[in-house]
Amino acid sequence: MAKLSQATRLAGPVDVATYGEYRIPDTPGPLLRFTGRITADGDFTARPFRYHVYGGWFCPWSHRVAITRALAGLEDIVTMSFVDGERDGRGWAFRDQYGPDPVNGFTLLREVYEATEEGFDGHVCVPALWDRATARLVSNDSRGIGIDLATRFGHLAAPAVRTYPEHLREGIEQLDGWLGPAVNHGVGAAVRPGPARDALLEAFEQLDGRLSRSRYLLGEELTEADVRLWVTLVRYDVGPNAGRTVNPGLHVYPHLWSYARDLYTIPAFRDTTDFATFSRPGALLPDWSAPADR
Known part of the structure; x- marks a missing residue:
C-alpha cells in the first residue's frame, strides 16, 4: 500500500458554506460519552507510548491536560498533538498549522470517535485520550484524563510536581x-x-x-x-x-x-x-x- 503524503493526510480548508456551522448534537445521553480510566489492572493500564492525547491549543480543558502532562513528566511517555483552531460542521480537523494526525492519519477528529463507536452521533471534542493498544478512544473527560496522568505513571516518569496527592x-x-x-x-x-x-x-x-x-x-x-x-x-x-x-x-x-x-x-x-x-x-x-x- 502506498504511503500517504502529509498533504494527503490533512483536511481541506474550513468550508462553512458547504458543511455549515458546527453544532453540538442534540442526542440523548451524556455530553462526554467516553469516560474510561487508566487503572492498575483494568483494560487500560499505564505503559510507555501506549496513549496519545488529541488536544487543541485554544481549549481550556485541553490546556489543563497539557499542563498536567508536563508537570507529571510525561511529555516523552504520553504523546500529544493538536487540531486546527477553526472548524465547520464536520468538527475539528487536522490542518497544516499543527500538522497531520500522527497516530492514525485521520483528517477529522470525528474519525477518532467513529473508529471507537460505529455511527457515532455525539459531540466531537478535545481533549480526547486514544489508546494505541486497542485502537480506540479511552476518554474525552478532561477531569479523568488529568487525574490519571497525574497519578498512574509515577513508575514510568519522575514528576516535577505531584498535582493530585x-x-x-x-x-x-x-x-x-x-x-x-x-x-x-x-x-x-x-x-x-x-x-x-x-x-x-x-x-x-x-x-x-x-x-x-x-x-x-x-x-x-x-x-x-x-x-x-x-x-x-x-x-x-x-x-x-x-x-x-x-x-x-x-x-x-x-x-x-x-x-x-x-x-x-x-x-x-x-x-x-x-x-x-x-x-x-x-x-x-x-x-x-x-x-x-x-
Missing part, C-alpha cells in the same frame, strides 16, 4: 465544586450582567483573600486545583473580559493576579500557552512576564 484530593474536589460552576463554567455567562457575573466576581474576591495567605490554593503545594483555575484566569482578560465589560481586569485583585503570573513562570504553564489561539481580535494582553513577587 492523596492527602489533598478531597480539598481539590471541594474547590472544584465551587470554582467549576462559578469560574470555569460561569465566566462565559459573566459577560452579561446577572447572577453569573455576580458569582464570578465574588469568587475572585474570595480567591484574592485566600491567596493573600498562601502561595497556592491549598497551601504551599501546587495541585490540580491550581491547574483547573489557571486556564480560565489566563484567558479572562483576552477572552470574556477583553472589552473590560465584566470588570477593569484581573489586576484589581492583586493577590490573584500575582498568583496567576507566578504560575506562568513555570514552564509547564508558560510553554503550553499560546495567547494567539484564544485571544479575541484587538484584545489587550496584560503583562504576564511582570515579576510576581510571591
Whole structure:
C-alpha cells in the first residue's frame, strides 16, 4: 500500500458554506460519552507510548491536560498533538498549522470517535485520550484524563510536581465544586450582567483573600486545583473580559493576579500557552512576564 503524503493526510480548508456551522448534537445521553480510566489492572493500564492525547491549543480543558502532562513528566511517555483552531460542521480537523494526525492519519477528529463507536452521533471534542493498544478512544473527560496522568505513571516518569496527592484530593474536589460552576463554567455567562457575573466576581474576591495567605490554593503545594483555575484566569482578560465589560481586569485583585503570573513562570504553564489561539481580535494582553513577587 502506498504511503500517504502529509498533504494527503490533512483536511481541506474550513468550508462553512458547504458543511455549515458546527453544532453540538442534540442526542440523548451524556455530553462526554467516553469516560474510561487508566487503572492498575483494568483494560487500560499505564505503559510507555501506549496513549496519545488529541488536544487543541485554544481549549481550556485541553490546556489543563497539557499542563498536567508536563508537570507529571510525561511529555516523552504520553504523546500529544493538536487540531486546527477553526472548524465547520464536520468538527475539528487536522490542518497544516499543527500538522497531520500522527497516530492514525485521520483528517477529522470525528474519525477518532467513529473508529471507537460505529455511527457515532455525539459531540466531537478535545481533549480526547486514544489508546494505541486497542485502537480506540479511552476518554474525552478532561477531569479523568488529568487525574490519571497525574497519578498512574509515577513508575514510568519522575514528576516535577505531584498535582493530585492523596492527602489533598478531597480539598481539590471541594474547590472544584465551587470554582467549576462559578469560574470555569460561569465566566462565559459573566459577560452579561446577572447572577453569573455576580458569582464570578465574588469568587475572585474570595480567591484574592485566600491567596493573600498562601502561595497556592491549598497551601504551599501546587495541585490540580491550581491547574483547573489557571486556564480560565489566563484567558479572562483576552477572552470574556477583553472589552473590560465584566470588570477593569484581573489586576484589581492583586493577590490573584500575582498568583496567576507566578504560575506562568513555570514552564509547564508558560510553554503550553499560546495567547494567539484564544485571544479575541484587538484584545489587550496584560503583562504576564511582570515579576510576581510571591
